[in-house]
Amino acid sequence: MARKITMRQALNEALDQEMRRDPSVIVMGEDIVGGAGGGGEEDAWGGVLGVTKGLHGKYRGRLLDTPLSESAYIGAAIGAAACGMRPVAELMFLDFMGVCFDQIFNQAAKFKYMFGGKAETPVVIRAMVGAGFRAAAQHSQMLTPLFTHIPGLKVVCPSNAYDAKGLLIQSIRDNDPVIFCEHKNLYATEADVPAESYAIPFGEANVVRDGKHCSIITYGMMVNRSMDAAAELAKGGVECEVVDLRTLSPIDWDTVIDTATKTGRVVCVDEANPRCSIASDVSAMVAQECFKALKGPIQMVTAPHTPVPFSPFLEDLYIPSVASIVAAVKKTMAN
Amino acid sequence: MSVGRTKPSGPVVGIIANPVSARDIRRVIANATALQITDRANIVLRVLSCLKSCGVNEVLMMPENGGIRHHVRRGIDRAENQRTGEFPNLSHLDWKISGTVSDTIRSAREMKERSCAAIIVLGGDGTHRAVVSACGDVPIAGISTGTNNAFPEHREPTITGLAVGLAVMGRVPARVAFAANKQLVVMVGGQQEIALVDVAVVTECYVGARALWRTDTFRELFVTYADPEVIGMSAIAGLLKPVSRAEPFGLHVKIGTAAEAKFAVNTPIAPGFMRSVGIRSYARLAAGKLMNPEIGGGSIALDGERELSFTENDEVSIVLKNNAFRTVDISSCMQYAAKKGLMREPGVRRQS
């Protein structure tokens, strides 16, 4: 039975249901409970934006607040996973990857391969991504490309509450290390979410809008903007197909190739910076595999090659706008 | 910094600061501190400035790679930059460091050869014992930076430095400044060792990690003095029948299991570590009387560290020796200084 809940609540529900189902699931991170060691409320925060609120009371001893020590506790989550636990570690902001990246990309990502297949690291690292929160340069990045580049990691970035719950459940059940990206600007968005537990497989993109003229391939918060752009373009008779990638590694190349072949016109929309972005990754694959089917040059709509600015006026310019997506579609349609 | 061969101006004080005392297993099994290197260096700096204020201009130190030297040098350099003039000239003995107790022994011997007026020792009982084995007649002043520290008296090192300074400058007469101390001499086969506080005979043969804590293996205890205010093996004696450092005899305690013992003494044998020790008997230990252990085989712990093992085939003897070595009597020096107004000055000096 589905009901409207926010993405925040959907994520909380996913954690709750998986923790109930599997005692080896533990959660750790900074302030995921909150108030540790102090004289105030227990479960003071439940995560800096409240995603884990209320779980501490249900699962005593399975949610661990950590010291401000990413390389230690992310590493500990990875080590515990290698020893058969299923930890969900929160990195708070994906921007903090710098201080613990070795544990993620040189350790977790490589154990299975380096140890000849004889290791499994079923760890989930949840982290906030994305701009629009006025959180400035070090708390607003879309660093997904850095992780999709690494063999051995899986990267997930849901665009809505329904996908968020299903993909987080799948991430926890998955036996590989997963980087689960939560767009901080989407926490409050609502969708119809079933109360029961369900998992969405990785590597399956979602075609959220059918269209025959142009394919907009995107993920995360850009899905909504792409839908807005598509609505505007539809007024002018241009029907866009919008594809929500959902998981960036593994990526659903089949759907990407199908949609590119179908429409012959592709616009990749990505909140990341342009160099080595997901947009460039998808564009290259489309150019290679669908060259004959293309009717016009592939367009990429990304953030500029700058850090995220603070001033709201500038930040709003930074994030790819509906207008820029519309312009890109028109450009590829023009040929 | 190498030592010059020219005659120094005024008395030279030696300092032996052990960087590796207080690092053994008692950090884990008891609640023993591990006094940090920087704290040991700070103690040295306190002592140096007090020596200087008494007029001691030359200090000679044991070389080590444990880090004390670097921190002391930094402290001295800082003072030089600020022109406080608060430290004496500091030099180190200059030879290859082994990082073992032989550095301590060699330093003590060389400080004696260079006629140091006194040697200040930072270490535990083991360090002090090593120094005494080689320093001859040079008086020592102990600062406890080890685990049990039954031998060096516990006091603020600043006072130790001050008292030594007054003593070596002759401000306090020798009969007041220096005290005679007892020693236990142990012979196992042909090998001789000394102990400054206690000799324990235990049934456990293993001499490896050197720290003593399994009370069920204790058989006999010989002490030079018995102070109820210290911890370690000698505390067993101290809590039975106190004997001062000045009295010309010691104590011999026979320890036993629950079956053999007449009663037990609940004793702090390590920091924060109380153990019940069964007592069969105890008696005064006369100086010069050769004692042999009751058990045929086991090991001997000297000042709380298991050092020697023996079997039926070995000749083992333990004897108490009076007037074996000298210490600077810090308490007497300071009492004398107060009584005679040694620290009084005609007017108030400008301090930098």
Place this chain on the structure above:
Amino acid sequence: MAKKPAKKSKPTTKAKSTKRVVKAKLAKPVKLVSKPVKKALGKRAAAKPVPKRKGNVFPLDKAGLLAAYRTMRTIREFEERVHDEFATGDIPGFVHLYAGEEASGTGIMMHLKDIDRIASTHRGHGHCIAKGVDVKAMMAEIYGKVTGSCRGKGGSMHIADLSKGMMGANGILGAGAPLICGAALAAKYRGDGAVGISFVGDGASNQGTFLESLNLAAVWNLPAIFVVENNGYAESTSRDYAVAVDSYVDRAAGFGLPGVTVDGLDFFAVYEAAGEIIRRAREGGGPALLECKMIRMFGHFEGDQQTYRAKGEVEDIRANKDCIKMFSERVVESGVITRAELASIDDTAHALIEEAVAYAKAAALPTAKDLTNDVYVSY
């Protein structure tokens, strides 16, 4: 510096000659020292008091002593042989040899079971062998063969065997410390009494991961033990340069953890201290740090010309700081074990390594499909 010729080092009675040499040096300036003091000096000048008594004065029974010798000897044989084979050019990549450090790994690992976990450094062969990883599979891995511990996919720096609780040698220094916090967390969560041991060197003790792990282990009271194998060098850089205070116990104290420093060349000192620390951790007493002071016999990596060493330093190590020789001296002198028994173990170890090298050389290489498999469990 020329590469060393292959030789089987056999234990010799070196301790006595060492004493004589030191005594002679001291004898020159000493003129006024009394006899008892001279005697005490002569005896004390040796690095460690060597018990000349008969009977088992050790904390292990004869079988345990033989097992310890066997492990140390196997490591030494393995490393010496890898050194020789590497010089022929048959071994790809880099190897970092543990020769000279055997007493540390062995003294610690003898207290562990398969369920206890360790994480090692780039210098991991000794830890692997002491933890029970199959020697033949290790050798095959070093040669990049498909029957290697990691199917040829890891190499010397990444040998692992999770079934033996060996979470891998690691090419990233300090990376093992957080992983061991995780292993210890898992053990604590399950209540299975297992411990985790993280090995780092004096150089890696400066890594943030190590220091953060000390704090995390302390605040979560994890059964995690941090062992600093202080061999004095981080590649070519001496610890006297790189480590602000050469005391890792002091670092642990900064996080409220107890620490013990032992002579890492003395198997018995390591064994006893490690035993107490591990027992305490198993019983919920929490984390601790063990510093083992030691030397390494070879360079940082094979091919390292070791120009950063002082003249005669390596020769001095081989002559005077060989932990296996010192172990042999002590057990033989006590009468518990005969030279013949040790020699028999030497032969067995040698034969095992011979077999391992032959096995490795004859083993098959991975195939092309091994390139792309085992990246994920499923993708």
